[in-house]
Amino acid sequence: MKECAIGIDLGGTNLKGIVMERDGLCRHLTRIPTEAEKGGTRIFENIMTLIETLVQKEGSKTHILGIGIGTPGFVSDKGVVSGAENLPGWAGTQLYAPIVKRFCLPAIAANDVTVMALAEAAYGAGRGIRNMVCYALGTGIGGGIVIEHKLYKGSHGMAGELGHIPVETNGIPCNCGQRGCVERYASATGIVNLAKDLAAECPDSLTSSFVTEVRKSPGAVTAKMVYESVAKGDPVACAVNERVCDMLARAIGMTLNTLSPDRVVLGGGVMMAGRVIIDTVNKYLPAYCWPMIRKKCDIVAAALGEDAGVMGAGAMVFEEFGG
Amino acid sequence: MKECAIGIDLGGTNLKGIVMERDGLCRHLTRIPTEAEKGGTRIFENIMTLIETLVQKEGSKTHILGIGIGTPGFVSDKGVVSGAENLPGWAGTQLYAPIVKRFCLPAIAANDVTVMALAEAAYGAGRGIRNMVCYALGTGIGGGIVIEHKLYKGSHGMAGELGHIPVETNGIPCNCGQRGCVERYASATGIVNLAKDLAAECPDSLTSSFVTEVRKSPGAVTAKMVYESVAKGDPVACAVNERVCDMLARAIGMTLNTLSPDRVVLGGGVMMAGRVIIDTVNKYLPAYCWPMIRKKCDIVAAALGEDAGVMGAGAMVFEEFGG
Numbered sequence: 271m272k273e274c275a276i277g278i279d280l281g282g283t284n285l286k287g288i289v290m291e292r293d294g295l296c297r298h299l300t301r302i303p304t305e306a307e308k309g310g311t312r313i314f315e316n317i318m319t320l321i322e323t324l325v326q327k328e329g330s331k332t333h334i335l336g337i338g339i340g341t342p343g344f345v346s347d348k349g350v351v352s353g354a355e356n357l358p359g360w361a362g363t364q365l366y367a368p369i370v371k372r373f374c375l376p377a378i379a380a381n382d383v384t385v386m387a388l389a390e391a392a393y394g395a396g397r398g399i400r401n402m403v404c405y406a407l408g409t410g411i412g413g414g415i416v417i418e419h420k421l422y423k424g425s426h427g428m429a430g431e432l433g434h435i436p437v438e439t440n441g442i443p444c445n446c447g448q449r450g451c452v453e454r455y456a457s458a459t460g461i462v463n464l465a466k467d468l469a470a471e472c473p474d475s476l477t478s479s480f481v482t483e484v485r486k487s488p489g490a491v492t493a494k495m496v497y498e499s500v501a502k503g504d505p506v507a508c509a510v511n512e513r514v515c516d517m518l519a520r521a522i523g524m525t526l527n528t529l530s531p532d533r534v535v536l537g538g539g540v541m542m543a544g545r546v547i548i549d550t551v552n553k554y555l556p557a558y559c560w561p562m563i564r565k566k567c568d569i570v571a572a573a574l575g576e577d578a579g580v581m582g583a584g585a586m587v588f589e590e591f592g593g
Numbered sequence: 594m595k596e597c598a599i600g601i602d603l604g605g606t607n608l609k610g611i612v613m614e615r616d617g618l619c620r621h622l623t624r625i626p627t628e629a630e631k632g633g634t635r636i637f638e639n640i641m642t643l644i645e646t647l648v649q650k651e652g653s654k655t656h657i658l659g660i661g662i663g664t665p666g667f668v669s670d671k672g673v674v675s676g677a678e679n680l681p682g683w684a685g686t687q688l689y690a691p692i693v694k695r696f697c698l699p700a701i702a703a704n705d706v707t708v709m710a711l712a713e714a715a716y717g718a719g720r721g722i723r724n725m726v727c728y729a730l731g732t733g734i735g736g737g738i739v740i741e742h743k744l745y746k747g748s749h750g751m752a753g754e755l756g757h758i759p760v761e762t763n764g765i766p767c768n769c770g771q772r773g774c775v776e777r778y779a780s781a782t783g784i785v786n787l788a789k790d791l792a793a794e795c796p797d798s799l800t801s802s803f804v805t806e807v808r809k810s811p812g813a814v815t816a817k818m819v820y821e822s823v824a825k826g827d828p829v830a831c832a833v834n835e836r837v838c839d840m841l842a843r844a845i846g847m848t849l850n851t852l853s854p855d856r857v858v859l860g861g862g863v864m865m866a867g868r869v870i871i872d873t874v875n876k877y878l879p880a881y882c883w884p885m886i887r888k889k890c891d892i893v894a895a896a897l898g899e900d901a902g903v904m905g906a907g908a909m910v911f912e913e914f915g916g
Contacts, residue, residue, distance in 0.1 A: 344885070352885065400748045415851070417740055424853030425723045426889045431850040434883060436843070439762040439773075446883060448846075450762075520759070523771075524847055527754040528738070530747030560757060560769060562667070562675065566749045 271333040273592065276324050276375075277584030278317055279382065280341045282306055282356060285313075287320040288577075289328055290584035292592065294393040298327045299580070310359030314368070321373060336376040336591040337369055338583035340385035345427040349379060378590045380423050382579055384430050386572075387414020388421045388589070389582030390535050394573035401531045404572070405432055405522070407540035411453040415529065420589060433457065437520040455517035458493040458540050465496050465510045472506055480504040497543035515550035522551060522569070523558025530563045537572025544571065594656040596915070599647050599698075600907030601640055602705065603664045605629055605679060608636075610643040611900075612651055613907035615915065617716040621650045622903070633682030637691070644696060659699040659914040660692055661906035663708035668750040672702060676751075701913045703746050705902055707753050709895075710737020711744045711912070712905030713858050717896035724854045727895070728755055728845070730863035734776040738852065743912060756780065760843040778840035781816040781863050788819050788833045795829055803827040820866035838873035845874060845892070846881025853886045860895025867894065 272291050279286040281304060289298040302320055305312050317339070325331050343354025349366030369377040380388075387396075387404035396402040396416065404414040413432025415422040423429055433453035434446050441450020442460075454460050469484035480499040484491050499507030522534055541547060548569050555564060574581060595614050602609040604627060612621040625643055628635050640662070648654050666677025672689030692700040703711075710719075710727035719725040719739065727737040736755025738745040746752055756776035757769050764773020765783075777783050792807035803822040807814050822830030845857055864870060871892050878887060897904060 401752075413851075417745060422740060422852075425855050426853060426886075428883070428886050428889070429724075429851065429853040431853070431883055431886065434850045435847055436881065437762075439760075439764075441762075447879070448881060524758055525851065527757045528736075528752065528848065528851055529745075530749060530752040530754070532748050556770070558759065558771060560751070560754055563749075563751050563754065566751070 271330070274328070274334050275584040275587030275592075276321060276334060276337045277580045277582070277587065278320060278337065278339045279385075279579030279583055280304065280313070280317070280339065281382075281579070282342075285316055285320050286580045287324050288580040288584055289324050289334070290581065292588050294581060294585075298324055299577075300324060300327075306357050306360075310357065310361075310363050313357065313360055314363055314365075318368070318372065321369070325373065331373065331375065334375060336378065336587040337373065338385070338586035338590075339365060339377065339379035340382040340579050340583045341365075341379055342382055344381060345379040345423075347425065347427065349377065351379075376591050378586050380421065380427060380586060381412070381414075381430065383412025384414040384421060384423060385582035385586060386412075386537060386574075386578040387416055387430070387535070387582070388585045389574055389578040390537065390572050391416040391419070391421075392585040393581055394578065395535045395570045396533055399533045401529065402533045402535060403432070403525050403529060403531045404535040404537060405518070406538035406572075407457060407518075407536060408538040409458055411457045411538075417529075421586065432521060432525065435521040435524055437517045452517055452521035456514050456521075456540070461493040461496055461510065461514055461540065462491050464513060465491055465507070468506055468510055468513075476505065478504050478506040480507045493540050494542065497546070500543070500546055511546065511550055515547060516554045518547075519551045519554035520558050523555055526559040526563050526567055531567055533567060534569045535572050536569065537578065541571050594653070597651070597657050598907040598910035598915075599644060599657060599660045600903045600905070600910065601643060601660065601662045602708075602902030602906055603627065603636070603640070603662065604705075604902070605665075608639055608643050609903045610647050611903040611907055612647050612657075613904065615911050617904060617908075621647055622900075623647060623650075629680050629683075633680065633684075633686050636680065636683055637686055637688075641691070641695065644692070648696065654696065654698065657698060659701065659910040660696065661708070661909035661913075662688060662700065662702035663705040663902050663906045664688075664702055665705055667704060668702040668746075670748065670750065672700065674702075699914050701909050703744065703750060703909060704735070704737075704753065706735025707737040707744060707746060708905035708909060709735075709860060709897075709901040710739055710753070710858070710905070711908045712897055712901040713860065713895050714739040714742070714744075715908040716904055717901065718858045718893045719856055722856045724852065725856045725858060726755070726848050726852060726854045727858040727860060728841075729861035729895075730780060730859060731861040732781055734780045734861075740852075744909065755844060755848065758844040758847055760840045775840055775844035779837045779844075779863070784816040784819055784833065784837055784863065785814050787836060788814055788830070791829055791833055791836075799828065801827050801829040803830045816863050817865065820869070823866070823869055834869065834873055838870060839877045841870075842874045842877035843881050846878055849882040849886050849890055854890055857890060857892045858895050859892065860901065864894050
């Protein structure tokens, strides 16, 4: 039987599990509720149940190389979770030992966005790319770095905190304690806040159906709504996009000057907006990095969508245990 | 005979060459003028002469694994130099083929500061450190990155342009086309300019022998002079140091959030000032990076001094060709 990996993607709402072949082919894909509100122990029990289900579906585990897990927060070399503030009771969990004991299979885990980056590198927009940086623009901004075709996690599993690159001196305060983090501007949350600010500042004389909509129900504004208005050419929504992409270009520029990657992959929910973000970032980028480095790097949209998490978790298994 | 490497360090004034054993032990060290003013062809001829001299001193080349070169600018995977604006006629030089042809030895080259970082990682302040970032604070600021004990150069030899990380929105314009690059503030050049600015702004009522000195002969100000006054507790010189280290801490913070290294090594001429720079950077750093990442990383001074360049060039040979 072909060698397989089990991949688990731990989300705030759902746990997704995959049995996957080396070329990314999905043999089984299952999803169960995370039950995050019931605490860290329950989350881990659910992960164990999900692995058990996947093993049973396969009927055998002799051809399974190991189990990979993508999780919010950081994972130490020894498999202990830290950070992950959105999952109370999850930090401190030891992921490797119980899995090894119960399933007699090796386990490997990493930050969920880092893992997404690996999936894009192995099967998606970064396929065949030697050095790659991935930004996931979601509720927050996460990052992942691939160096010489391998996931770079840092010695303590904390590398790739690209959402917390500061892009404005004395900028918007961030939960992390810094000011002006790119996450404050170019995440879905940042985009919504920026839209509200610009709508509030906007003179009444300016005709913008977007502003009318935002003022009517500011609580209902979403990044998707902003980009729908950008597509229609609304001037205020377009101004939001310009600012968002200027800030994103600053962060990307720093990544370029530091790592000189061959490709930057932009993913996450915000990228549903598509081409306009890449085009606008490319417009601002020349001011924020070395021309020679930029010439050697392109910026593309992620290709795998919402399955990137589980696929990356599986890809990690092939990377670590696949010879 | 013990395996050896030949290392060449190309400086604006001198070419240094070493024959070195794997543990860093120097068997021969020679220096000849670069003659940079005579153009790229002459520089390369001098490098060839220097290699010839070193081979002759060894009496044999059967135990020599290869030739490593540290050069200003970038070096492509194929051995072609780019950038290096300070050495007219040097960009475009193909380094590998002529060396292989003449000496029947493999060649490897990289940016001079990147190479210094490798030397510190192999024999100096970064010995045994898995992931490391090096800032060289000289006339400009260069950077080097070591990932999983190996030099990270990027696919096109351009990684580690850490001097061009912007640290101030709309800051001082830089030759590179960006604004607010850390090089504008924390290189020797930046420090001197800052000292002149602060001395000019300083009210006459303030007692500072440093200000008196700067105003008397502004053309003679050096970074060394600034830090001698810092050591004496001069208030204006100390204010310069605070600003320099605040800016440096911003750049280091971004490197930490991106790469989560185990150690940051600060080298270059400016670091002759020693401990005061590290202490002041550490004071500002918490505002500019994730606390958990900072806790896992220390900042230390480089250990190898001016021989880091040749030693790193030699170390590259062991890394690339040493099995």
